[in-house]
Amino acid sequence: MxxxxxxxxxxxxxxxxxxxxxxxxxxxxxxxxxxxxxxxxxxxxxxxxxxxxxxxxxxxxxxxxxxxxxxxxxxxxxxxxxxxxxxxxxxxxxxxxxxxxxxxxxxxxxxxxxxxxxxxxxxxxxxxxxxxxxxxxxxxxxxxxxxxxxxxxxxxxxxxxxxxxxxxxxxxxxxxxxxxxxxxxxxxxxxxxxxxxxxxxxxxxxxxxxxxxxxxxxxxxxxxxxxxxxxxxxxxxxxxxxxxxxxxxxxxxxxxxxxxxxxxxxxxxxxxxxxxxxxxxxxxxxxxxxxxxxxxxxxxxxxxxxxxxxxxxxxxxxxxxxxxxxxxxxxxxDFKFTNLFVEDGEYLDKDNKKGYSIEFKDLNFKYFDTSKEKALSDINFKLLPGQTLGIIGPTGSGKSTIANLLVNNFEYKNGSIRIDNKEVNKINSKSLHENVGIVYQEAMLYSGTIRSNLMFAKSDASIDEINKAMRVSCAIDFIQTFEDRLEHPVEQRGKNLSGGQKQRLSIARTLLRTPKLLILDDSTSALDNITTNKLLKGIKDEYDCTTVIISQKINSIKHADLILVLDESKIIGKGKHSELIENNDWYNKVYLNQLQKLEE
Incomplete structure (x- = not known):
């Protein structure tokens, strides 16, 4: 006391x-x-x-x-x-x-x-x-x-x-x-x-x-x-x-x-x-x-x-x-927190015109040192600047863990994670968060207006930047139906918006920062296939960034340059869509199942 x-x-x-x-x-x-x-x-x-x-x-x-x-x-x-x-x-x-x-x-x-x-x-x-x-x-x-x-x-x-x-x-x-x-x-x-x-x-x-x-x-x-x-x-x-x-x-x-x-x-x-x-x-x-x-x-x-x-x-x-x-x-x-904030680290190149490269090398990760099982085991892959990475796998396979490690939300001790050839845990935190954008499945919106929620990402954003982000994210489709447009009120946690509307608004907010690495962690799960394809095409065409798409829907990732199939914390398949259809039984089974549902 x-x-x-x-x-x-x-x-x-x-x-x-x-x-x-x-x-x-x-x-x-x-x-x-x-x-x-x-x-x-x-x-x-x-x-x-x-x-x-x-x-x-x-x-x-x-x-x-x-x-x-x-x-x-x-x-x-x-x-x-x-x-x-x-x-x-x-x-x-x-x-x-x-x-x-x-x-x-x-x-x-x-x-x-x-x-x-x-x-x-x-x-x-x-x-x-x-x-x-x-x-x-x-x-x-x-x-x-x-x-x-x-x-x-x-x-x-x-x-x-x-x-x-x-x-x-x-x-x-x-x-x-x-x-x-x-x-x-x-x-x-x-x-x-x-x-x-x-x-x-x-x-x-x-x-x-x-x-x-x-x-x-x-x-x-x-x-x-x-x-x-x-x-x-x-x-x-x-x-x-x-x-x-x-x-x-x-x-x-x-x-x-x-x-x-x-x-x-x-x-x-x-x-x-x-x-x-x-x-x-x-x-x-x-x-x-x-x-x-x-x-x-x-x-x-x-x-x-x-x-x-x-x-x-x-x-x-x-x-x-x-x-x-x-x-x-x-x-x-007095809690000795895990200090993930890097103040004197390396800075990412904000003027990069292509996006950042990503490399995971021999990564093994546990959430707690006392845990018997690994959350990720022997993860190895490399993505070139401007390319798109798709990640798919059953629940609990480690997909979101990769996303969180890319933004340094957890401390890793074994292996290496590099963005733009810089070790993630040695990159200046402010620079990392300014240049790497992540959108989670559960869209977090604050009470206020559509404009105020967008401006969290960039307080001095111009109307042209806002319109572009809304158009690419397909948020403009529903915002135009409101008489007050950007001044339309948003209740706490976005309770007055649908799941798909909240996800599109969250994506628009992240795009306002023009990230050089964009991570979509199952953040298109509430969108239909047509809207998802339109959104992903817009990001590829209008934003110079590397994209990581985590999804349960193969339709969302089939155009990716590299797809990782995860199961029980390990990579059980790696390659393009056409390659995985031929040589990965799990991927092929999921694809046929989803294709059948679309035909029905």
Whole structure:
């Protein structure tokens, strides 16, 4: 927790300390109020017939002496002034510390987000997407609770306990015996509650990750759930996880709930003990009309001590929850990510007129070092500048892995991958991403307009460049049907567009960057054959680039200069379409099957 606070900006820390200082003044004035209130009881008992009266603190220190009516007025002014100071410092402290807390959480979320931006796909998978979401949202919120509690409760509670105890001892030593009864019992109760509840709170955060994961999956797969009538099954699955969270929450809350009735019962017992001790003292001959005021002020301090202990117990609940959250936040901040960003690497030739060459040599790749099976095994091929590479194979054969390795999304250790005769992991990352474009099967569109989504690729793109990209990608076909054309709204994830429309818009966006190497990772899967052929021909004719086409449809890759057939992470066939038809059984079987479906 302190580790996180150390990285907070100095200005924010200063505001926290100002808030704490104001809170100190508030607590001191709060401790003085009961003492002033008890003086009213003493003056009432003394009577207005007295010629003079005093305002005495701790039965020893006279702070004012005068006529009876003057003393009453002075006491009223002192009490009201103390209450006003207490109110103002409390309000100011809350405003300042809340602002500082919000600034801290804003800073922390920003830092987490920037750190996660550096994560590779492998790093994200090792923590999980849903856990990262929970850490940025819920865990940071828990830390906010901790900060606010630390600058209020953690400061207030010890001062109330210590200050109340000191003031109570100065008020009456005999009655202070009751403190020896209540304090150890309350501390023991708090310790018991914390020991029992801490493991439950830790489990609760883990289950919360599971809930986030299931909600995310159900939202993204809403159509699939409806199509296959999986609603009941998914509801049961979510209810099971939610019930698991509920049981842990109820169990921990029940443990915390034990303290409240026990606390109030203990207070009543202590009150009886105070009155019993006072009665014994009077029985033994003590006779002082001021003793009623002494009993009253002592009870007030007992309540302040008890209140401080209860506040401390509530703070410990927040503390343990935040401790779990801080551990999870620190795991992200301290995470040794796979640094795939190359700052001082080689630059690709952006003025290249033909496109880049590609060469894979003796490549073997695993997603995780502990994995038994390879994702790619003994991959060797070479593609000349301006040529087209087609990749086909069953699901899980390693097609998309090749695409991700070409844009350096994963770290490879065995073998070589070269673009334009430069090792991929030694190419400057900015240069790589500016000159190599990739379009994934799942088109990622942001809420906004068609224009704003296109401009992500090139913010200063001219209207001619935009029109060319839309025409070649065949996106112009559907954009022209909208009255507002480029200003047509796009909902989050492009929910108001069809699958084919989203894919064409994604391809147009990538073409705007005029990449020298274009990778289409099954990104024409939602397009019909006529549109696909028209799109691929347009790219070949109007853009000077090397193209990699990953597809399950042979029609999309049959005109490629080189086709790779992958199965179980290996190349089981390599050549042109006509060659593979003759000498590769898997390719020939798929081709005949797809041809038959087209004829039907």
């Amino acid at each position: 302190l580790k996180i606070f150390k990285i907070v900006p100095g200005k924010v820390k200063l505001y926290f300390f100002i808030g704490v200082f104001l809170l100190l003044i508030n607590v001191v004035t709060s401790l003085l109020v009961p003492m002033f209130m008890s003086q009213f009881i003493k003056l009432i008992a003394q009577g207005s017939n007295s010629k003079s009266a005093d305002i005495v603190l701790f039965q020893k220190f006279i702070i004012f002496r005068g006529q009876y009516d003057q003393t009453i007025k002075a006491l009223i002014i002192l009490t009201l002034s103390t209450v006003i100071i207490s109110f103002i410092t409390s309000l100011a402290s809350i405003i300042i510390t809340t602002w500082a807390g919000n600034e801290t959480t804003n800073f922390l979320r920003d830092k987490l987000y920037k750190k996660m931006q550096k994560f590779s796909l492998k790093d994200i998978a090792s923590i999980s997407q849903e856990s990262l979401i929970t850490r940025v949202s819920n865990d940071v919120a828990q830390y906010w609770d901790f900060l606010i509690s630390s600058t209020s409760t953690l400061v207030r509670a010890p001062l109330l306990i210590i200050g109340g105890t000191v003031f109570a001892l100065l008020t009456d030593m005999t009655l202070s015996v009751s403190i020896l009864v209540i304090v150890p019992i309350l501390i023991g109760l708090i310790a018991f509650i914390m020991i029992k509840a801490a493991p439950l709170m830790k489990k609760n955060q883990v289950v919360l990750d599971e809930i986030t994961k299931e909600v995310d999956e159900n939202i993204l797969a809403a159509r699939l759930i409806k199509i296959y009538n999986l609603k009941d099954m998914q509801e049961k699955k979510f209810t099971s996880t939610n019930d698991k969270w509920l049981k842990l929450q109820v169990k921990s809350n029940n443990i915390f709930a034990i303290g409240h009735p026990f606390f109030f019962a203990l207070i009543n017992v202590v009150l009886v003990l105070i009155y019993a001790l006072a009665g014994i003292k009077i029985w033994n001959g003590f006779d002082d009309y001021n003793y009623l005021a002494t009993i009253n002020i002592f009870i007030e301090y007992m309540f302040l001590i008890s209140f401080g202990i209860v506040l401390l117990s509530q703070y410990l609940i927040v503390f343990y929850r935040a401790k779990v959250s801080c551990g999870r936040i620190n795991q992200v901040l």
